[in-house]
Amino acid sequence: MTDPVRIVDVAVGILVKPDGQFLLGSRPAGKPFAGFWEFPGGKLEAGETALEALARELHEEMGITVTAACPWLTQTFTYPHATVRLHFFRVTGWQGEIQSREGQQFAWQTNRALTVSPILPANGPIMRGLQLPDVLALSAVALLGQENWLARLDAKLASGLQWLILREPQLDAADFATLAQTVIARARPHGARVFLHDHVELARELGADGVHLSARAAAALSGRPRGLDWVGASVHNVAELTQAQHIGVDYAVAGHIKDTASHPGAAPMGWAGFDALARAGWPFPLYAIGGLAAADGAAAQAQGAHGVALLSGAWQ
Numbered sequence: 001m002t003d004p005v006r007i008v009d010v011a012v013g014i015l016v017k018p019d020g021q022f023l024l025g026s027r028p029a030g031k032p033f034a035g036f037w038e039f040p041g042g043k044l045e046a047g048e049t050a051l052e053a054l055a056r057e058l059h060e061e062m063g064i065t066v067t068a069a070c071p072w073l074t075q076t077f078t079y080p081h082a083t084v085r086l087h088f089f090r091v092t093g094w095q096g097e098i099q100s101r102e103g104q105q106f107a108w109q110t111n112r113a114l115t116v117s118p119i120l121p122a123n124g125p126i127m128r129g130l131q132l133p134d135v136l137a138l139s140a141v142a143l144l145g146q147e148n149w150l151a152r153l154d155a156k157l158a159s160g161l162q163w164l165i166l167r168e169p170q171l172d173a174a175d176f177a178t179l180a181q182t183v184i185a186r187a188r189p190h191g192a193r194v195f196l197h198d199h200v201e202l203a204r205e206l207g208a209d210g211v212h213l214s215a216r217a218a219a220a221l222s223g224r225p226r227g228l229d230w231v232g233a234s235v236h237n238v239a240e241l242t243q244a245q246h247i248g249v250d251y252a253v254a255g256h257i258k259d260t261a262s263h264p265g266a267a268p269m270g271w272a273g274f275d276a277l278a279r280a281g282w283p284f285p286l287y288a289i290g291g292l293a294a295a296d297g298a299a300a301q302a303q304g305a306h307g308v309a310l311l312s313g314a315w316q
């Protein structure tokens, strides 16, 4: 018997400059979806790993040698002509000048507004993923006290904090709602995004940017909460990641990686545990959490994370 669904594995490279700009290329004449914009890459050959295929394709198509690439996310998409499994990498290091070896055009883009179109249909969620920052900060009222934390929040917002998850389970609903209002009002002038932990209704009411679901809250849902721009979830294992995928999250936070004061007694998964989870290939970016600092960002990305989620580490 032959497999009814043949899946074509494809390695795709998102070249990223230090300022966050990323490279799109136009598909050459003669290929399916000619003229559509895509990330450079191509099909795995027999016996190749995705990373090997990435290096070969980027050399063939654009004449560069990849020197630094991290696995990012895996997207399966069914086109009329094939089902493709796209293994996306973020490429941060390469040697050589970018050349058009197949007659394609190239354009550096920012995630605020694309200047080229149309984009290949499979790539919509990818554009969203590229808006995610390298660091997610979790609020620390329980740890630092409200006044002290709000003062640090102001300082961090002024120095570029982009995404904040407000999680304060020790507060009752009324106090949490008051705090959420304050935080949203302070974040907005800086263009920073605020996510409420588990309080889906309140997030809608206050016009928060999204909700971050505990694994327990995510388990109770059969679909994505409506009316919110962004939805994320905390996960600890494959079953919770599968549920996160089922409800259609934009990102997941997996941990905990190291021993941490906030989870005494629970065994940390370590980077090996994180790698085992990430390796299964999920269609959304993953953050690593648990006893980490901003300096762990590079290690996290090497294991397939988009970045790190920080609690105490975000406020030092």
Ligand SMILES: Nc1nc2c([nH]c(=O)n2[C@@H]2O[C@H](COP(=O)(O)OP(=O)(O)OP(=O)(O)O)[C@@H](O)[C@H]2O)c(=O)[nH]1
Pocket: 010, 011, 012, 031, 032, 033, 037, 038, 039, 040, 041, 042, 043, 057, 077, 079, 082, 084, 086, 120, 121, 122, 123
């Ligand atoms: N390279 C690339 N392919 C993508 C992206 N998104 C996406 O759906 N695909 C799909 O992945 C499949 C393989 O890509 P490809 O046509 O570049 O393969 P290739 O370079 O090996 O081409 P070839 O078979 O002509 O040698 C195509 O069906 C394409 O539509 C993307 O961002 N980049």
Ligand SMILES: [Mg+2]
Pocket: 040, 041, 042, 043, 057, 061
């Ligand atoms: Mg190609």
